[in-house]
Amino acid sequence: MSVDIKLLESLELFGDLGSEPLARFADCMNRVKVTEGEKLTQMGNFAGAFFVILKGNFMVYFQNDRALTLHEQGEVMGWSTLMTPFQYVGTALALSEGDVLRLEGSDFLDIIRQDAGVGDKIMKKLNQTISKRTALLRMP
Amino acid sequence: MQSLALYGLEAIKANNGWAISALGISIVFTGLTLLSLSISQIHKILDFWENRDGFFDRIKAARKNGKKTFPPPSAEFKSLDTTRTAVEYKLLTNRIGVPFSLPRLLKMAKKSGLYKPHLSINELLKAGLIAPDGDGFFYWNE
Numbered sequence: 001m002s003v004d005i006k007l008l009e010s011l012e013l014f015g016d017l018g019s020e021p022l023a024r025f026a027d028c029m030n031r032v033k034v035t036e037g038e039k040l041t042q043m044g045n046f047a048g049a050f051f052v053i054l055k056g057n058f059m060v061y062f063q064n065d066r067a068l069t070l071h072e073q074g075e076v077m078g079w080s081t082l083m084t085p086f087q088y089v090g091t092a093l094a095l096s097e098g099d100v101l102r103l104e105g106s107d108f109l110d111i112i113r114q115d116a117g118v119g120d121k122i123m124k125k126l127n128q129t130i131s132k133r134t135a136l137l138r139m140p
Numbered sequence: 141m142q143s144l145a146l147y148g149l150e151a152i153k154a155n156n157g158w159a160i161s162a163l164g165i166s167i168v169f170t171g172l173t174l175l176s177l178s179i180s181q182i183h184k185i186l187d188f189w190e191n192r193d194g195f196f197d198r199i200k201a202a203r204k205n206g207k208k209t210f211p212p213p214s215a216e217f218k219s220l221d222t223t224r225t226a227v228e229y230k231l232l233t234n235r236i237g238v239p240f241s242l243p244r245l246l247k248m249a250k251k252s253g254l255y256k257p258h259l260s261i262n263e264l265l266k267a268g269l270i271a272p273d274g275d276g277f278f279y280w281n282e
Contacts, residue, residue, distance in 0.1 A: 036258045057262045065241035066276025069265055091243075095262035136276040 003029045003101060011052060011074045013125050021111065021118045028107035032100050040077055040092040040100065047080035047088045048105050056098015060090045066136045069095070079130055081105030082112075082123075089137055197251045225260045226269050230280065239277035242270075 005026045008014040014022060031054065034040065040051050043063060053075045060077060061067035070077070077092040077100075086105065112119030146154050152161075188195065232248045233240045242261065249257035264270040271281040 036256065057265070059242060059246075059261075061241075061243040062276070064276070065244055067242040067278075068272065068276065069242070071266075093243075093246075093258070095258045095265075139276060 002027050003031055007054075007101075013052065013074060013076065013122065017118055017121060021115055024111050024114075025103070028111070029101045029103045032102045034094040034098050034100055036094055036096050038094045040094065041080075041088040041090065043088050043091045045088050047078060047086045049078055050081045050103045050105060050108050051077040051092065052101040052103075053077070054099040054101060056100070057095040058092055058098070059095055060092045060133070062090045062133075062137045064137070064139060066139055068133070068136065076126065076129060078105075079126055079133075081108055082126070090133065197253075200252070202253070222263055222267050222269070226264060226280075228254060229260065229264060229270075233280070239273045239275075239279045241276075242278050245278075 003026050005019070005022050008022050008026055008029075014025060017025070034056060040058070041047070041049075041060075053070055054073055058070040058075075058077065059067050060070065078088065080086060080088045082105070112122060152158060229245065229249065232245055232252065236244055236248070246257055246261055249260065254260065261270070268281055270278050273279055
């Protein structure tokens, strides 16, 4: 477990958090290889982990059959780990082989609860992603 | 003159009654056994009826694979021709309509037994042949 802090610094989500919170995130994260067709999240299931894309191509789709595809480093999947009722609202599927950073939801919540400033920064950055995906989710 | 009328067990014996009874019992017992076996298998028939589309799709896919329509599993994906892949996937989207749902297209591709459907769709996306419409659906960008 644990990943390189420099790798986290290079990601927009963690870029300006400061060395101490970054070290905590780095300790809790692990780099995971994914294979084509692998599901990282499943809609309706308990949201247990948050993912940041390092490499690869992914599709997130919702119950209404709408979907978006993610291809860039730093894009995230599994934001439901931070919000009640802690249940994934979409299914994230790997369209190709890739690498992701995996962070357990409980660790993520612990870190942002310990430091409100960190939580605030993270949530501000995630806000746009959450809004965009929630909008898709609410479409008929 | 002595009467030939027989009654009771003697009459049964004289007219093969025991054999006929045994035959009758065997026929009824066999019938009931067959009936209970049929009832016990009804769930399989119902399952088949409910999933008949998937069954026929699997047969079609197996036939296609038998004809070697697709490259062997060991072949590298890059050997696939994107243009040919696009033609195959357009046939599927013709059935869904445009704009189409990407997860639905993927599901149909899997059912049809197309080769490496996730990678194929990814290639079509990366090649810009499939593009998002901004509302969660996709269209052919040509």
